Amino acid sequence: MSTAPVLNHREQNVIFRLGGESYGIDIFRVHEIIRLREITPIPGSEPHIRGLVNLRGKTIPVVDLRTKFGLPPAEDSDSTRIIVVESDRGNVGIVVDAVTEVVTVEPEQVDATPPLVANVTAEFVRGIAKQESQLITLLNLEQAIAA
Amino acid sequence: MAELDMSQYLDLFLQEADEQLEILEQETLKLEKDPTQERLQKIFRAAHTLKGSSRAMGFLTFAEVTHEMENLLDLLRGGQLAVTTEIADALLACVDTLTAIKAQIAEGRGDGYESSELVANLKRLASDSGQASPTAPQGADLDDLPAELVQKLAEKTKQGPILRARIRLAPDCLMKFVRAFMAINAVNEAGTLVATHPDGETLEEEKFGDTFELFFRSERPAEDWRKTFQAIGEVAEAVVGPWQPRGADAVQPREAERQAGGERSETLPSAKAAAAPAGRKADTGQTVRVDVARLDELMNLVGELVIDRTRVAQIGAVLAAKYDNEENVEALAETVSHIARITSDLQDQIMKARMLPIETVFNRFPRMVRDLANKVGKEIQLELVGGDTELDRSVIEAIGDPLLHILRNSVDHGIEPPEERARAGKAQTGRIVVAARHQENHIVIDIEDDGRGIDVARVKQKAIENGLVSPEAAERLTDKDALQFIFASGLSTAQQVSEVSGRGVGMDIVRSNIQKLGGIIDVESTPGKGTKFSLRLPLTLAIIRGLLVSVGGVVYVIPLGSVVETLLVRRKEVQTVHGREVILIRGVTTPLVRMGEALGITNRWERKSEEEFFVVIVGIAEQRIGLVVDKLIGEQEVVIKSLSGFVGDVPGVSGATILGDGNVALIADVNGIISCGRAA
Numbered sequence: 001m002s003t004a005p006v007l008n009h010r011e012q013n014v015i016f017r018l019g020g021e022s023y024g025i026d027i028f029r030v031h032e033i034i035r036l037r038e039i040t041p042i043p044g045s046e047p048h049i050r051g052l053v054n055l056r057g058k059t060i061p062v063v064d065l066r067t068k069f070g071l072p073p074a075e076d077s078d079s080t081r082i083i084v085v086e087s088d089r090g091n092v093g094i095v096v097d098a099v100t101e102v103v104t105v106e107p108e109q110v111d112a113t114p115p116l117v118a119n120v121t122a123e124f125v126r127g128i129a130k131q132e133s134q135l136i137t138l139l140n141l142e143q144a145i146a147a
Numbered sequence: 148m149a150e151l152d153m154s155q156y157l158d159l160f161l162q163e164a165d166e167q168l169e170i171l172e173q174e175t176l177k178l179e180k181d182p183t184q185e186r187l188q189k190i191f192r193a194a195h196t197l198k199g200s201s202r203a204m205g206f207l208t209f210a211e212v213t214h215e216m217e218n219l220l221d222l223l224r225g226g227q228l229a230v231t232t233e234i235a236d237a238l239l240a241c242v243d244t245l246t247a248i249k250a251q252i253a254e255g256r257g258d259g260y261e262s263s264e265l266v267a268n269l270k271r272l273a274s275d276s277g278q279a280s281p282t283a284p285q286g287a288d289l290d291d292l293p294a295e296l297v298q299k300l301a302e303k304t305k306q307g308p309i310l311r312a313r314i315r316l317a318p319d320c321l322m323k324f325v326r327a328f329m330a331i332n333a334v335n336e337a338g339t340l341v342a343t344h345p346d347g348e349t350l351e352e353e354k355f356g357d358t359f360e361l362f363f364r365s366e367r368p369a370e371d372w373r374k375t376f377q378a379i380g381e382v383a384e385a386v387v388g389p390w391q392p393r394g395a396d397a398v399q400p401r402e403a404e405r406q407a408g409g410e411r412s413e414t415l416p417s418a419k420a421a422a423a424p425a426g427r428k429a430d431t432g433q434t435v436r437v438d439v440a441r442l443d444e445l446m447n448l449v450g451e452l453v454i455d456r457t458r459v460a461q462i463g464a465v466l467a468a469k470y471d472n473e474e475n476v477e478a479l480a481e482t483v484s485h486i487a488r489i490t491s492d493l494q495d496q497i498m499k500a501r502m503l504p505i506e507t508v509f510n511r512f513p514r515m516v517r518d519l520a521n522k523v524g525k526e527i528q529l530e531l532v533g534g535d536t537e538l539d540r541s542v543i544e545a546i547g548d549p550l551l552h553i554l555r556n557s558v559d560h561g562i563e564p565p566e567e568r569a570r571a572g573k574a575q576t577g578r579i580v581v582a583a584r585h586q587e588n589h590i591v592i593d594i595e596d597d598g599r600g601i602d603v604a605r606v607k608q609k610a611i612e613n614g615l616v617s618p619e620a621a622e623r624l625t626d627k628d629a630l631q632f633i634f635a636s637g638l639s640t641a642q643q644v645s646e647v648s649g650r651g652v653g654m655d656i657v658r659s660n661i662q663k664l665g666g667i668i669d670v671e672s673t674p675g676k677g678t679k680f681s682l683r684l685p686l687t688l689a690i691i692r693g694l695l696v697s698v699g700g701v702v703y704v705i706p707l708g709s710v711v712e713t714l715l716v717r718r719k720e721v722q723t724v725h726g727r728e729v730i731l732i733r734g735v736t737t738p739l740v741r742m743g744e745a746l747g748i749t750n751r752w753e754r755k756s757e758e759e760f761f762v763v764i765v766g767i768a769e770q771r772i773g774l775v776v777d778k779l780i781g782e783q784e785v786v787i788k789s790l791s792g793f794v795g796d797v798p799g800v801s802g803a804t805i806l807g808d809g810n811v812a813l814i815a816d817v818n819g820i821i822s823c824g825r826a827a
Binding site: 089 | 450451454455699701702746747748788790791792793794795797798799800803804805809810811812813823
């Protein structure tokens, strides 16, 4: 298993910051990136569901990855964004500290075994991409947003 | 070779089959009680239409069943057979089989279906007609030939085959005898007349309806003769086929007629063929079939328009406050109000387009009641009132099963067996009335039977046994409150209760389904007199009027359908019973549920020591409960959006909506909140 490459081909990833680290999501999974807007909490729902937002007349659930990853809560700021991704149960938003860039990840840059630097549970991670200036945790999106 | 794309025709076929099968079932049920010629004609036409279209589609099993149905119906139509329960059963069995085949076709599994038994049964019933001794109605219908004539013809057939011509004159034909005479002359020119029916004298005196028959010998083929007769003036229809003595195969000449009639209707506009489609056209009017999905999409779009309308109105109000006296602001206000009006109209129209008469649900009942009543040996008369009451198809789809369930209970447990009814001094035939009507923005459906009623003592006892209530508390319960236990899940599954006291099987599911639709179900029962279930349902599930309240900073929409009133309650008015807060409203003790605490938004230690607070009184059946909220915001029409499947089920929340300011609000599930409150 560990010898099989994580990526079979070059992939474009949207890079975002969360708790001081960089994460990447396959760009084909990203629907759009919106500014933080009023999120209506749903009392009684799963803790990692932060609530619902209005996306042009449709209500979309928003997941808080901090809760999910066990990170300490942070204040929302000007750079906070909601990345709307496509999941098998409809569109879902994820709140991130900031969206930084889009990078091309080559298969040979990706390490399957997550080094200890990542403070995220291994099941949410596809692999770690080593770029010149940074390490990017490539997210396993379905796992990361699932209950 | 390019294959003909049948899929588009398949949809049409399935739609038509739905319609015609419905007609078949409905009319057959009525036929049993009221066997009119007109009704037989209607059934026959439906079977015939189905036969034609299924043949065209190559569904031969389907076609075979409808063909045999036709044969049987034809005998009924001709009076050779009388409508009996056995025949009605057989016809209904056909409907069932055809429905099953249709479902199979719809699933793309073709029409292969084991129907040989059914077909054999139909054939057997049809052949029974030979034994029936038909009595010919005087002068009017000529379907049955007098015995002497049959005998005479039977004699003559021994000398060679006889042709039978059935000639129908136009209804407004003035010289019937002249036309008959012309036909007879035509026969004499190229063949030998054997007999006429009625006889020559009756024909001469014109004492016959509009149909007469000629029996003759000829070498010319039947089709030639048909053309000859058809060419005579004022002949509406002529059918020619070989005649054979009854018993051997009495069906034959009529079979020939039908074949001829059926095929001709596609080519020649004969009076008969023209009349049928004309009648149907009048029924349907100027209509267009629209895919339900398209209506749903339209409804969604209008929903968004409604949201934007509210939003624009709010922005307009803000601008008006900011730039007083500005010309454009005034123009904006006018435009906004115009858009608001148009949007409302548009919404109304689309809602109407989605409306269906509740008949579509009611139509399933007579069959079920008939079959079940026969099975359990009861006599039941079912009355359906207000079938034309319209409601949204989303509601229609959802209420069928709960209604069937209640009705089944009425038949099974409510109505007593005939002997028991007789002993109780009631009419032997039990009566169930299902009535629908509009009431404001709701539809109310009552299901009332005149059966034995619900044994309240028994219900109480069961409730105690199931630990739903303490014996002391049960003692204090009014009959009305005790009846509510039939909706409790513990009771419903207990089979004994359903046997002894009547209702109970799955009533909890019925209630929860009704509540999911934002409806209310109530029950009244008088021992020995009967039981009445009342359902109150919204007309649509897509848009509701709601009361906006704020709880712990979250805006909830409470469906107005469940709101009874709103109150400002003073702290000192609140009393405590068993540690639960209650208030007295006009002498009635009403429990309070702190909505924030029930939903886990706030906890009781955070309760502010406010002097007064807002209470929304909600009604669940007869029960009244006060929801304590932080703020009343107002009343608004909202478009219901389901919570994303991603979020899953959340207690106390049935959906979400977008308010005029663009923010998302949650739609409160009143029952859910109350059960949360109880558990807290």
